[in-house]
Amino acid sequence: VVMHQNELSFPFKRYAIQPVWRADRPQKGRYQEFYQCDVDVVGSDSLSYEAELIQIYDEVFAALHIQTVIRINNRKVLAGIAEVAGIPDQLIDMTVAIDKLDKIGFGGVRKELHERAISEAAIATIERILQLQDRAALREALATSAVGREGLAEIDTVFAYLEGYELKNKLQFDITLARGLSYYTGCIFEVNADTNAYPDLRMGSIGGGGRYADLTSMFGLKNMSGVGVSFGAERIYDVMAECGLFPTEDEAALKVLLIAFDEASHRYAFRCLHPLRQAGINADLYPEPTKLKKQMKYANDRSVPYVLLIGDKEMERGELTLKNMRTGEQGAYPLNQVLSRLG
Amino acid sequence: VVMHQNELSFPFKRYAIQPVWRADRPQKGRYQEFYQCDVDVVGSDSLSYEAELIQIYDEVFAALHIQTVIRINNRKVLAGIAEVAGIPDQLIDMTVAIDKLDKIGFGGVRKELHERAISEAAIATIERILQLQDRAALREALATSAVGREGLAEIDTVFAYLEGYELKNKLQFDITLARGLSYYTGCIFEVNADTNAYPDLRMGSIGGGGRYADLTSMFGLKNMSGVGVSFGAERIYDVMAECGLFPTEDEAALKVLLIAFDEASHRYAFRCLHPLRQAGINADLYPEPTKLKKQMKYANDRSVPYVLLIGDKEMERGELTLKNMRTGEQGAYPLNQVLSRLG
Secondary structure, three states: OOOOOOOOOOOEEEEEEEEEEOOOOOEOOEOOEEEEEEEEEEOOOOOHHHHHHHHHHHHHHHHOOOOEEEEEEEHHHHHHHHHHOOOHHHHHHHHHHHOOHHHHHHHHHHHHHHHOOOOHHHHHHHHHHHOOOOHHHHHHHOOOOHHHHHHHHHHHHHHHHOOOOOOOOEEEEOOOOOOOOOOOOOEEEEEEEOOOOOOOOOOOOOEEEEEEOOHHHHHOOOOOOEEEEEEEHHHHHHHHHHOOOOOOHHHHOOOEEEEEOOHHHHHHHHHHHHHHHHOOOOEEEOOOOOOHHHHHHHHHHOOOOEEEEEOHHHHHHOEEEEEEOOOOOEEEEEHHHHHHHHO | OOOOOOOOOOOEEEEEEEEEEOOOOOEOOEOOEEEEEEEEEEOOOOOHHHHHHHHHHHHHHHHOOOOEEEEEEEHHHHHHHHHHOOOHHHHHHHHHHHOOHHHHHHHHHHHHHHHOOOOHHHHHHHHHHHOOOOHHHHHHHOOOOHHHHHHHHHHHHHHHHOOOOOOOOEEEEOOOOOOOOOOOOOEEEEEEEOOOOOOOOOOOOOEEEEEEOOHHHHHOOOOOOEEEEEEEHHHHHHHHHHOOOOOOHHHHOOOEEEEEOOHHHHHHHHHHHHHHHHOOOOEEEOOOOOOHHHHHHHHHHOOOOEEEEEOHHHHHHOEEEEEEOOOOOEEEEEHHHHHHHHO
């Protein structure tokens, strides 16, 4: 973006899907080569983009048939907590510790905050506030912090943009969401597969992102705010595999097998394939005009619900014999009627 | 395929798109990392698959708006030429030389055949036959070679399967097509951008493939014939870039910019975005409800043909003010009428 700043109209939206590498220790759901899929908007502070990115998450995961929880928080809310706890200069230490909450629990976070030289009084305040999941109660708790109030107001605005829009996934404000990367400055997001829907699944976040003010300044472009989210393609694949969300063979399976009896009818049958497929019907032709028995056996092996038989009689009349393999019923119809019967 | 031979029903069709690497010297149109896109059918000798792969090439290149020439030949035809020329045991030498014909011309091929110890009489025969582009003349020239006749009959069968199917690209039988890889045994294919359509383009083939009998035997699975084609994704990209075949900015551009005047109407406008986009209309909302002048300037900068103005009056009436930026005309309509006017 910085390189092309003079050619672009801002706000600038982009998305990218590409392989990237990272020198991390590989572990479950953590690969050294992975596909990075992300969507960003650069050059505007508008919170309508936070709302739009939530809609994108919502649509993508609905399309993949994964039930997810999209969590949202705001770094300014976390800054407000640090302020109210009297440790505004230890915000990063606090954030890093809170980020581990779902892994190590409140006990672990308390210990980590302690090790990071945060006072017991501050730890008690932080713990008390983190347990408030209600935004009204939070507004009260953070009333003395301007930045905290601003963060909550931003969350409210994002929800206001989404009013009346029916999300297919759950959207949750989660005060304990912190995200490790320190460049986020506003709203932050994380997406997990819904543990209510998939109780046996053990999988980290499958998406995340947030708002970063001035991310581009280190590349020489000042005051350019942006917001972006990414998709963890490999983890999404793992979730879909573990939860059986890929289309079953049955759904993807052949609907009709064309069966021909000699070279001429085989060519005729081949020409019928195209209109069948154009009509969205999963059709295939047995590769050779061999014995009927062999072709019917193949149709049975593949559990094809229909076969279309094409011989001299059918070619002459311009009809195809459609046989329902379950009921055994059969009848001869012109191609357009076959299309509507199978469609 | 060999690994899963017991789970698969043959013929087995597959396609794959994945990055691969090769240790070649990089040059124009020849990359060290490239995307391999290919389609294969394994486990059948049926020539209907050759016809189907031609249809796939045809549909893909039509969808990409690239005019191509799909060339087809058959290795058995080349074997027939070697037989008629009296050099059946030098088939590979002959094929390798012929493969360079489009780069080095007949003179170069003649020289190469000579260097490969092929007799002058054989070279003369080969050259004479290669100049026959007519299948009837070829049938005569190869009449004494059983394998040559078989190759020509296979080509005829492929064309017969395609009878009545309207190809959007050119399909040409090309006796000089050889393809370097020696494992091809039957039909071979190569696709080039049509030089008549793009006279300034210098680009090698953008696709190729062929029939291989018994390819899998080196992995322990005998007598498994297959046919496959691949797409040169990077070269296709280069052709599209050089020939200006990517959608222009105009086609991909914004159709309507939504303009709001305060926070409330901005949220209202945001909610109108979704139905507009659902209807396939490229719509966007100016990120903030700022001054009209600034928003109209942005609309002009992006050459947006329409804007939708949304203020208190519009929200009250449930209408949006649609303005045609070219004619200056404007009128207020409910959303569904806006959809049909813009759709």
